[in-house]
Amino acid sequence: MLIETAMTISKNLQKITNTIQATAHECGRDPDEIQLVAVSKKFPTAVIEEAIQAGQTVFGENYIQEAQGKIEEIGGKASFHFIGHLQSNKAKIAAQLFNVIETVDSLKLAANLDKHLKIFQRTLRILIQVNIGEDPNKSGAAAVETEKLLLDIAQFSNLHPVGLMTMPPYNPDGEASRIHFRHLRELAENLTEKKLFSPHHKVELSMGMSHDYSVAIQEGATIIRIGTAIFGQRQY
Ligand SMILES: *Cc1c(COP(=O)(O)O)cnc(C)c1O
Numbered sequence: 309m310l311i312e313t314a315m316t317i318s319k320n321l322q323k324i325t326n327t328i329q330a331t332a333h334e335c336g337r338d339p340d341e342i343q344l345v346a347v348s349k350k351f352p353t354a355v356i357e358e359a360i361q362a363g364q365t366v367f368g369e370n371y372i373q374e375a376q377g378k379i380e381e382i383g384g385k386a387s388f389h390f391i392g393h394l395q396s397n398k399a400k401i402a403a404q405l406f407n408v409i410e411t412v413d414s415l416k417l418a419a420n421l422d423k424h425l426k427i428f429q430r431t432l433r434i435l436i437q438v439n440i441g442e443d444p445n446k447s448g449a450a451a452v453e454t455e456k457l458l459l460d461i462a463q464f465s466n467l468h469p470v471g472l473m474t475m476p477p478y479n480p481d482g483e484a485s486r487i488h489f490r491h492l493r494e495l496a497e498n499l500t501e502k503k504l505f506s507p508h509h510k511v512e513l514s515m516g517m518s519h520d521y522s523v524a525i526q527e528g529a530t531i532i533r534i535g536t537a538i539f540g541q542r543q544y
Contacts, residue, residue: 318358327521328342344366344532345531348378355539356378365385368533369388369390372392379406390405390411391410391411394417406432413438418460434461437473440491448474454472462504473514473515474514476520486526492527493527512531514529
């Protein structure tokens, strides 16, 4: 596996932080309202430790089994967002391990999460994953289904729906993501007006990855999820 050295990780994080600040200032936003989730999938615990040393405290993981060992090893030093496709039969362990689940896209999954959270006496912030670009290869609720899904989720007292997440159809040109990010923001504004998000939290828009996060910030992202630009290429 190609592992970036601690020095490189620290430098990459600094570069991204600078870009977040510059981009936020250019579009009149407060950089403090943009959270960087470092996507550590396919990288070992030692690499996460290096990022923690460099000051990063929030990480994103895609695979339950892989994440479990890493989160247990890291302990309380960091918090973790689940950003992969979550099968209902993995809801129990996800409900136990993660601080935020960004990829809720069905009532069945929400019901399963809530059931286990009640047993664990935990509450959990969730985002609804929206397939905003209607990409047949991507999971996520359709934009038109999101309102109904949130209305139904309101019955689950241990889930706090705080916003929307999306991954647009892949295009190496980050500008191609702009229209999708804009649509996600407009959808979130509409759902906020209808009071469908938790009143106890600020509304989150999780969008933007290594190649398009500046565009996402310009379009209103409050959470950006970056892997490659911090840790280097993943090996599959
Ligand atoms: C892998 C992944 C990322 C990070 O992608 P990079 O291109 O490596 O920055 C972000 N979001 C999701 C949902 C991912 O699966």
